[in-house]
Amino acid sequence: MMYIRAAERRDLDEWTRLRVALWPDDFEEHLAEADRFFAGDRREPAEVLLAFDDEGHASGFAELSIRNIVDSCTTDRVAYLEGWYVVPTARRTGVGAALIAAAERWALEQGCTEFGSDSLIDNTASLLAHHALGFEETSRVVNFRKKLAPR
Numbered sequence: 001m002m003y004i005r006a007a008e009r010r011d012l013d014e015w016t017r018l019r020v021a022l023w024p025d026d027f028e029e030h031l032a033e034a035d036r037f038f039a040g041d042r043r044e045p046a047e048v049l050l051a052f053d054d055e056g057h058a059s060g061f062a063e064l065s066i067r068n069i070v071d072s073c074t075t076d077r078v079a080y081l082e083g084w085y086v087v088p089t090a091r092r093t094g095v096g097a098a099l100i101a102a103a104e105r106w107a108l109e110q111g112c113t114e115f116g117s118d119s120l121i122d123n124t125a126s127l128l129a130h131h132a133l134g135f136e137e138t139s140r141v142v143n144f145r146k147k148l149a150p151r
Contacts, residue, residue, distance in 0.1 A: 001053070002059070002093075004098055007061070022083060047063075047064045047106055061099070063081075070114070079112040079116070081100075084117070121142065
């Protein structure tokens with residue numbers, strides 16, 4: 001049994017644990033971003049959905065925003081999947097699909113008619129999951145950066 005709901009302050013530890021699993025960055029930075037979210041700063045993410053197993057442990061999340069510009073989209077209000085993660089033991093059990101279905105319902109409630117996402121170009125599991133859930137690949141890109149030093 002699994003259920004999905006919007007994240008609440010009481011979910012801080014579970015959500016942070018999942019974020020660190022997806023983005024193994026600075027734990028304190030994840031806590032600060034979660035605190036900002038729960039304090040009402042909902043720019044990015046605008047919503048966080050958590051999937052829970054029958055024991056009440058979070059087994060996945062979807063972080064959502066609304067963007068006004070998304071490559072290959074034609075509207076200026078596009079729901080965007082900023083982050084999507086399912087713990088390894090819950091993969092291929094429908095948790096990821098349920099999170100995306102809930103995210104699509106949220107997007108429709110926000111008045112969006114398009115749903116965007118991205119993935120690292122070599123993340124085969126993510127690419128396959130996106131395709132399996134009806135996302136259409138629209139382009140591939142490699143981004144570059146160069147730091148400039150003042151002269």
